Amino acid sequence: MESTAHAFKENVGHALADPNLQDSLAKLKVGFSERRRQAAERLPEFEALRDRARDIKNHTLAHLDFYLEEFERKVIALGGHVHWAPTAADARHIIAELCRSVGARTVAKSKSMVAEEIALNDYLEAMGIAPIETDLGEYIIQLRHEPPSHIIAPAVHLTKDQVADTFLEHHGKLGFSKRLTERNDLVAEARYVLRQKFLDADVGLTGANFLVAETGSSMLVTNEGNADLSNTLPRMHIVLASIEKVIPTLEDAAVLLRVLARSATGQESSAYTTLNTGPKRPGDLDGPEQYHVVLLDNGRSSVLGTEMQDILRCIRCGACMNHCPVYGAVGGHAYGWVYPGPMGAVLTPQLVGVEEASNLPNASTFCGRCESVCPVRIPLPKLMRHWREREFEKHLTPRAWRQGMALWGFLARRPALYRGLTAVANRMLALFGRAEGRYRALPLAGGWTRFRDFPAPQPGGTFHAQWAKKRRA
Amino acid sequence: MAFVSNPPSASATRPRRVALFVTCLVDLFRPSVGFAAAKLLEEAGCAVEVPPLQVCCGQPAYNTGDRATTRAIAAQVIDAFEGYDAVVAPSGSCGGMLSHHYPSLFDDDPAMKARAESLAGRSHELMSFLVDVLGVEKVAARYDGAVTYHDSCSGLRELGVKGQPRELLAAVQGLTLREMKSPEVCCGFGGTFCVKYPEISNAMVAEKTADIAATGADTLLAGDLGCLMNMAGKLQRDGSAVRVRHVAEVLAGMGDLPAIGEPERG
Numbered sequence: 001m002e003s004t005a006h007a008f009k010e011n012v013g014h015a016l017a018d019p020n021l022q023d024s025l026a027k028l029k030v031g032f033s034e035r036r037r038q039a040a041e042r043l044p045e046f047e048a049l050r051d052r053a054r055d056i057k058n059h060t061l062a063h064l065d066f067y068l069e070e071f072e073r074k075v076i077a078l079g080g081h082v083h084w085a086p087t088a089a090d091a092r093h094i095i096a097e098l099c100r101s102v103g104a105r106t107v108a109k110s111k112s113m114v115a116e117e118i119a120l121n122d123y124l125e126a127m128g129i130a131p132i133e134t135d136l137g138e139y140i141i142q143l144r145h146e147p148p149s150h151i152i153a154p155a156v157h158l159t160k161d162q163v164a165d166t167f168l169e170h171h172g173k174l175g176f177s178k179r180l181t182e183r184n185d186l187v188a189e190a191r192y193v194l195r196q197k198f199l200d201a202d203v204g205l206t207g208a209n210f211l212v213a214e215t216g217s218s219m220l221v222t223n224e225g226n227a228d229l230s231n232t233l234p235r236m237h238i239v240l241a242s243i244e245k246v247i248p249t250l251e252d253a254a255v256l257l258r259v260l261a262r263s264a265t266g267q268e269s270s271a272y273t274t275l276n277t278g279p280k281r282p283g284d285l286d287g288p289e290q291y292h293v294v295l296l297d298n299g300r301s302s303v304l305g306t307e308m309q310d311i312l313r314c315i316r317c318g319a320c321m322n323h324c325p326v327y328g329a330v331g332g333h334a335y336g337w338v339y340p341g342p343m344g345a346v347l348t349p350q351l352v353g354v355e356e357a358s359n360l361p362n363a364s365t366f367c368g369r370c371e372s373v374c375p376v377r378i379p380l381p382k383l384m385r386h387w388r389e390r391e392f393e394k395h396l397t398p399r400a401w402r403q404g405m406a407l408w409g410f411l412a413r414r415p416a417l418y419r420g421l422t423a424v425a426n427r428m429l430a431l432f433g434r435a436e437g438r439y440r441a442l443p444l445a446g447g448w449t450r451f452r453d454f455p456a457p458q459p460g461g462t463f464h465a466q467w468a469k470k471r472r473a
Numbered sequence: 474m475a476f477v478s479n480p481p482s483a484s485a486t487r488p489r490r491v492a493l494f495v496t497c498l499v500d501l502f503r504p505s506v507g508f509a510a511a512k513l514l515e516e517a518g519c520a521v522e523v524p525p526l527q528v529c530c531g532q533p534a535y536n537t538g539d540r541a542t543t544r545a546i547a548a549q550v551i552d553a554f555e556g557y558d559a560v561v562a563p564s565g566s567c568g569g570m571l572s573h574h575y576p577s578l579f580d581d582d583p584a585m586k587a588r589a590e591s592l593a594g595r596s597h598e599l600m601s602f603l604v605d606v607l608g609v610e611k612v613a614a615r616y617d618g619a620v621t622y623h624d625s626c627s628g629l630r631e632l633g634v635k636g637q638p639r640e641l642l643a644a645v646q647g648l649t650l651r652e653m654k655s656p657e658v659c660c661g662f663g664g665t666f667c668v669k670y671p672e673i674s675n676a677m678v679a680e681k682t683a684d685i686a687a688t689g690a691d692t693l694l695a696g697d698l699g700c701l702m703n704m705a706g707k708l709q710r711d712g713s714a715v716r717v718r719h720v721a722e723v724l725a726g727m728g729d730l731p732a733i734g735e736p737e738r739g
Binding site for chain 1: 495497499500501502503504505507508523525526527528529531533534535536537538539540542545546549626627630631657658659661662663664665666667668669670671672673674675676677678680702703705706707709710730731733734735736737
């Protein structure tokens with residue numbers, strides 16, 4: 001998808017002024033974090049599992065080439081195919097050719113953030129192939145021509161009423177002319193509409209939560225079962241996954257699954273956990289005749305061995321955004337690309353360029369709540385700070401900030417001069433703010449005083465001046 | 474949360490010579506917080522000194538990505554605070570900067586890294602130092618009012634400051650604590666964040682002040698002056714009567730001073 005990350009500040013303005021979005025976010029902020037907290041509390045070994053999950057991913061990343069090749073060998077032995085896609089364009093091309101090879105007219109898709117990353121739907125549509133999103137949230141935003149706003153809950157920015165209007169608009173031609181108001185009725189209608197699309201699809205395309213090297217399996221978790229219909233009914237199954245999804249063993253997968261759902265939705269386990277291990281075998285009742293795995297790099301391998309490597313541990317649970325007060329204030333679309341929230345603030349500059357996404361790692365208070373809930377313990381604030389350092393080195397930091405920082409840095413390294421100037425500033429601010437105790441407006445502090453009063457200093461001089469006087473006395 | 478309650482060996486190992494890291498905001502805007510901290514430390518038996526060559530911990534540069542300036546400031550702080558048994562800051566974010574971030578600034582300089590680690594090991598946030606290290610359980614103070622306590626992010630998540638201030642506040646006569654629904658959610662200050670992204674910061678602090686108002690408390694306390702100035706500024710802009718103070722002031726019996734952003738009386 002086209003990035004609007006450069007327009008972050010404008011996006012933020014729209015988001016804060018959108019009452020439907022603010023309504024949805026208010027629910028998200030309470031719901032997800034509370035359910036995750038309860039799930040973590042119910043499992044005494046949860047913290048130890050987070051350590052193990054981190055270690056598994058670290059081990060895999062240290063031997064990524066080995067495990068990817070192991071995975072490839074297993075898939076080929078099962079009768080499947082592995083396609084290596086260095087770039088997004090390569091991945092789009094590979095998938096389009098696969099679809100063409102079976103004369104596909106429709107592709108049933110289960111939710112895949114990597115498919116969003118490579119903008120697959122637009123590409124397929126331009127070729128006359130219709131991608132059908134089968135995850136309910138993805139289906140809703142596909143009807144509305146909107147990008148996802150959350151990596152596990154793509155339509156979380158919408159209210160129930162907005163969904164009702166969307167269904168009425170698009171399902172009318174299928175004979176559904178009643179505006180629904182109940183959640184269950186909306187789900188039932190979508191389920192009915194989608195069922196035929198599953199049956200008609202020529203190709204099923206899914207993402208993967210994990211690729212298991214020892215068995216050549218791709219592993220998917222969903223709560224809707226749509227992935228299972230996407231990968232068993234059509235005659236070709238394409239798995240699209242980025243390279244860091246590989247893990248060594250099924251045992252490892254068990255550990256990661258235990259932290260994934262708890263961190264994401266607070267469930268002990270997702271409703272469906274599906275392993276796809278090669279195409280239909282002789283004697284199998286169902287399953288795809290062809291099984292393809294497209295492995296996308298898209299810049300990830302260049303992160304290996306750098307100070308940003310930890311971000312490749314991410315298992316896409318969404319906990320960081322669910323607990324992020326910035327995400328909670330502005331939602332996912334403000335971030336301007338596929339991956340929002342703290343993990344997006346680290347990953348997006350890598351994938352679309354730090355010039356384009358320079359705001360994202362800066363738009364954080366470093367409150368650390370993301371890191372405190374990350375199931376694989378990614379030090380997200382630290383990685384965001386690394387981006388700020390790279391921006392500073394590249395002179396991407398706004399000039400006013402650089403100059404202000406240079407002046408402040410100059411003073412901070414000259415305590416005597418600093419002391420003299422702050423004593424003056426303190427006296428002036430205390431003097432003019434004396435009557436009210438605070439300022440409603442202050443030169444050069446518009447960012448503060450637009451929304452807040454600015455407290456005046458206590459009278460009597462700076463701490464250091466007062467301390468020196470007292471100790472002399 | 475706080476587990477150390479006056480271990481028998483404490484007096485033998487108790488640090489005597491304590492350097493106060495005043496913080497730049499306390500120095501410039503709220504000196505009473507520094508005096509309150511000094512008083513609490515002295516009452517707990519410490520000899521408090523204020524090294525004159527201190528300015529700032531370097532967070533503004535650090536969080537702007539200016540590593541060279543950060544290192545220069547950190548080196549200056551390391552110099553200024555050499556030789557003290559403990560370094561104590563009335564702030565979780567400045568304390569955390571010294572104790573959790575300085576060493577990694579000198580990964581390429583083993584000698585400086587060793588000095589940074591020595592400082593890190595001696596550096597503490599005030600509440601944690603009083604309770605966890607000195608084993609203080611009570612303070613002699615009175616504050617007639619209902620207070621609510623905001624857990625500032627760095628103190629809470631980097632340093633584990635949560636139970637310590639509450640434990641000490643429980644000893645203050647006349648004081649009742651009314652918890653917010655989400656005391657651990659960021660107030661939206663974030664240093665330069667609050668002026669770089671004022672709209673987001675405002676949305677965050679508005680949610681915080683609504684949470685504060687819902688407690689019915691007449692006073693808001695926290696352990697970091699940046700957060701306090703942010704929340705005080707928002708409360709006052711919205712016409713709230715909630716008074717805002719640093720927790721050290723209340724614990725030191727200085728709760729009768731004009732609150733943050735309040736004019737001098739009389």
